[in-house]
Amino acid sequence: MAESVKDQVIAIIAEQAVLEVGDVNMDATLEDLGIDSLGLVESIFAIEEAFDISVPFNANDPSASEFDISTVKSIVGAVEGLVAQQKT
Amino acid sequence: MHRVVITGQGTINALGADVAQTLDAFKAGRCGIGALDIRDVDRLAIQIGGQVKNYDPNAEFNRQQIALYDRFTQFSLLAAREAIAQSGLTFSDQLAAQAGVVLGTAGGGMNTQDENYRAVYEEGKNRVHPFVVPKLMNNAAAAHLSMQYNLKGPSFTVATACASSNHAMGLAFQFVRSGMTKAMVTGGSESMLCFGGVKAWEGLRVMSKDACRPFSANRNGMVQGEGAAIFVFEEYEHAKARGADILAEVIGFAMSSDAADIVMPSKQGAARAISGALTDAGLNPSDVAYINAHGTGTAANDKTECAAVADVFGAHADRLMMSSTKSMHGHVIGGTGAIELLACIMALREDVVAPTINYEEPDPECALDVVPNEARDAKVDVALSNAFAFGGMNAVLALRKPN
Numbered sequence: 001m002a003e004s005v006k007d008q009v010i011a012i013i014a015e016q017a018v019l020e021v022g023d024v025n026m027d028a029t030l031e032d033l034g035i036d037s038l039g040l041v042e043s044i045f046a047i048e049e050a051f052d053i054s055v056p057f058n059a060n061d062p063s064a065s066e067f068d069i070s071t072v073k074s075i076v077g078a079v080e081g082l083v084a085q086q087k088t
Numbered sequence: 089m090h091r092v093v094i095t096g097q098g099t100i101n102a103l104g105a106d107v108a109q110t111l112d113a114f115k116a117g118r119c120g121i122g123a124l125d126i127r128d129v130d131r132l133a134i135q136i137g138g139q140v141k142n143y144d145p146n147a148e149f150n151r152q153q154i155a156l157y158d159r160f161t162q163f164s165l166l167a168a169r170e171a172i173a174q175s176g177l178t179f180s181d182q183l184a185a186q187a188g189v190v191l192g193t194a195g196g197g198m199n200t201q202d203e204n205y206r207a208v209y210e211e212g213k214n215r216v217h218p219f220v221v222p223k224l225m226n227n228a229a230a231a232h233l234s235m236q237y238n239l240k241g242p243s244f245t246v247a248t249a250c251a252s253s254n255h256a257m258g259l260a261f262q263f264v265r266s267g268m269t270k271a272m273v274t275g276g277s278e279s280m281l282c283f284g285g286v287k288a289w290e291g292l293r294v295m296s297k298d299a300c301r302p303f304s305a306n307r308n309g310m311v312q313g314e315g316a317a318i319f320v321f322e323e324y325e326h327a328k329a330r331g332a333d334i335l336a337e338v339i340g341f342a343m344s345s346d347a348a349d350i351v352m353p354s355k356q357g358a359a360r361a362i363s364g365a366l367t368d369a370g371l372n373p374s375d376v377a378y379i380n381a382h383g384t385g386t387a388a389n390d391k392t393e394c395a396a397v398a399d400v401f402g403a404h405a406d407r408l409m410m411s412s413t414k415s416m417h418g419h420v421i422g423g424t425g426a427i428e429l430l431a432c433i434m435a436l437r438e439d440v441v442a443p444t445i446n447y448e449e450p451d452p453e454c455a456l457d458v459v460p461n462e463a464r465d466a467k468v469d470v471a472l473s474n475a476f477a478f479g480g481m482n483a484v485l486a487l488r489k490p491n
Contacts, residue, residue, distance in 0.1 A: 038351060041293050054133075059293040060309045060387040 005051070005083055006076045012046045013072060026073040033072075040069065047075075053082045091324035092264045092339075093490065094433065095177070095332040098170025100163050101315025101417045101427050102138035106170055110427075111434050113416060114442035115463045120417050121300060121311050128283045134295045137281045138313025138418025155219050157232065158197035159279040163316035163423075164229035165236065168273060172237060175320035176332060177271060179238045186269035188241035189233045190260045191318075192252030192276030194422030195285065196245075197224030202282040229277050233318075241269050250382070252276055253317075253425030254475035254483035258341035260321050261485070270326045277316035278423035286312065292351070294386050300419070302383035302412035303390050303458040305449035310384045313418020317426035334490040336433045339470075340369025346480025353389055353476050358396035361482035365472060366400070369486040373401045376408055376486075377468040378435045380428045381458075382476045383412020383444065384419055391453040393474065398456070409466060411459040415445040425475040429485070435468040436489040 003011075007021075014021045017033040024033065030040055037059060044055050044067075055078075057065045067082075068074040099106065102120030103113035113120065124137045145154055145162055157165065179187055200223045207213045222228060227245040234243045242263065246256040253276030260274035280286075289295055289312060296309035327334055342364025346357030366373060382393055390412075398405045413431045414420075420427050431442040440463055447460035473485045 036352075041291075044293070045291065057293055058296075058308055060296070060307065 005080045008050055009047060009076045009079050010072065012043055012050060013075070016043045016046070024072055026071070028072050029070060047079055051079065051083050053086045055082065090265050090267050091337060092261050092321055093324050093327050093337045094319050094335045095322045095327050096171035096173070096175030096320035097317065097335060097430060097433060098167040098174065099315065099317040099427060099430060100140060100166045101317070101420065102140055102313050103417050105143070107430060110430055114413060114431055114434060115440055117443045117445045117462055118416060119445055120313070124281060124286070126282055132283065132286050133290050134286055134297060136297070136311055137286070138311060138420070139281050140314055155217070156223055158200045158223050158228060160193055160195070160197060160277045160316070161229040161232055163279060163314070164191060164277040164318060165232060167275065167277070167316040167318040168233050168237070171318045171320050172273065175322065176330070177320060177322070183270055184238045184240050186241045187239050187271045187273070188243040188269070189230045189239050189273040190242070190244060190246065190256045191230045191233070191274065192246045192248070192254070192256035192422045192425065193226060193229065193278055194247055194249050194252050195278060195280040196226035197228060198280040198285045199282045200224040202284040205284065233273055237273065239273060247422065248481045248483070249477035249479055250419065250421055250424060251475035251477035251481050251483045252422035254473065254485055255343065255481070257319065257426065257429065258343065258483055258485060261338045261341050264321050264323050271320060271322045273318060274321055275316065275318035275426035276423035278421040279314045280421060281312060281314045296385060299446050300385040300415045301446040301448060302381065302385045302415050302444050303394070303451060303454040304447045305451035307385045307387065307390065310386055310414070311418045313414070313420040315417065315420050315427055316423050317430055319426070319429065336436045337488045337490055338485065339488045340365045340371065340486035342368050342484055344482045346482070348480055351478050353392040354480060355392050355395045355399065357480055357482050358393060358474070358476050359399045361484045362396060362400045362472065362474065365484040365486045371470060371486060374404045375470045376401070376472055377466065378432070378441055378471040379408060379410040380432050380471065380473045381410045381412040382474045383414055385412070385414060389476065391451070393476065394454045394456050405456060409441050409457050409459050409464070411442055411444040413442050425473060425483070429473055432471040432473050432487050435471050436487060439465060439467050441466050441468065
C-alpha cells in the first residue's frame, strides 16, 4: 500500500531532523525540530523529488511564498495541495 | 613598507565593454540585468542575469585562441588589455621578473565544463576537445595574462567564492607593499551564466526572479552577473618616477573567517574584516566616506552587513554612504569585488558615488544611507570595498584619493 502524503512528508522531515517518525509532532515548527535554513531548503528539495512537484519557495522571504512552512501540519497541507494541483 | 597605487583599470561586464561605459552606467543608475540569453533557459526557474550582451568573441580572438580561452579567460584578457594600456607599463627585465598576476574566480571555466558535460552525458559523445582541461582550469585566465604580458613573478588564482577578487587584490597589494615587486596585475573574473551554473544557484533558493534590490525591504534575492575587472597595482615611487596617472591609493586590507556556517553570514566576522582594514590602513572610522557594500540583495546578507557596519562605525555609520552596485551589474561571484572596486575608484577620483538602484522600501534593519536610486556628488577621500563569501570568508580593502 502506498504511503500517504502526510506519512512521506513526516518521514522526510524526521530524516532531516534526525528524529524518529513518531517524535515529529504535527504542531511543531521546523525550528522546534532543530531544522535550520539549509535543512529547510534540503527538505523542500526532498519533497519535490519524492512527489515530482515544484514547490514555490524563496528563502529570502518565506512568508511571501505560497508554501506555508510554519508547522509540520501546514507543510503537509501545502504538499497535499500541490500534489493534487500538479498531478495531471 | 611601500605605498601602493593603482595605475590602470579595465573591465567588461553587463554595464559596458570598458571602464568608461561602466562608469557612465553607475552615474546614470542604469541596470544591466535582463533576460538571460543562454541555451535551455526555458528549463530554468531563474531567467534573468547581468549578462554581457552584444559580445562576439570572434571579433576579439582568433580560432586558436578561442579553443583555449573560456569566456572567463576572454573577459580577463579584455579587461587586462584596457588596464595595462592605461598604466603604460611594459613588463621587461627586472620588472617582469618580479611582477605577477593574482586573480579571483570562483567557478573558473564553467561554460567549458557545462558544454563538455553536455556533450558526453546528454549527447552521448565519447570524445571531447583536447583542450578542455587547460580551458576550464581555474588558473587559466591568470596563466594567459602572465604569458601575454610577460609577467614572470608570482601568479595564481584565489577561489573564495564571492570574496575571491578581494582576496586576490589584497594579496597583490601586500606583495607590492612588502617590496617583493614593483607591480602586480590583479582583479577577478567570472562567467557562470550557463545552464548548469544558474541551475546550481537556483537550488539554494536565494535567487530573485525579477530584480536585485539591495537593502530594500522588498528585496527577494540575488541576481547573478558575469564579467571581469583587472587593475595594475604599482609601487608609488615607481609610478611617480615615470609620471604615471595615479587613479587611487590602496591603503589597507584585512581578511577574516566567520568559522560558523557554510552559508549564513556572521555580523562578527564581517565586522572583524572591516575594522581590520581600518587598522591596517591606519584610519579612524570617521575617515571613511563611502563603502561599496557586498549588498547581495538577499535577506540575510544585507541586514547582517548593515549591522556589522553599525557596530564598527558607531554614530559615524549614519554619516557615511554605502551602496551596492550589484543592483546594476548583478553578483559577479568571484569577479564581483574587482568590478565593484571601479565604483570605489570613481568615488575617489570624481567625487561621484554610485547608487543602489531598485531601492523601493526602507528596511529598518538596513537603516543606513544606501545612496538610493541616484548617483550622488559627494566628496570621498577614503572608501572601503566589502566582500563576504559563502564559507564565511571575508575580505575588505581600503582605498584613498591619490595625493
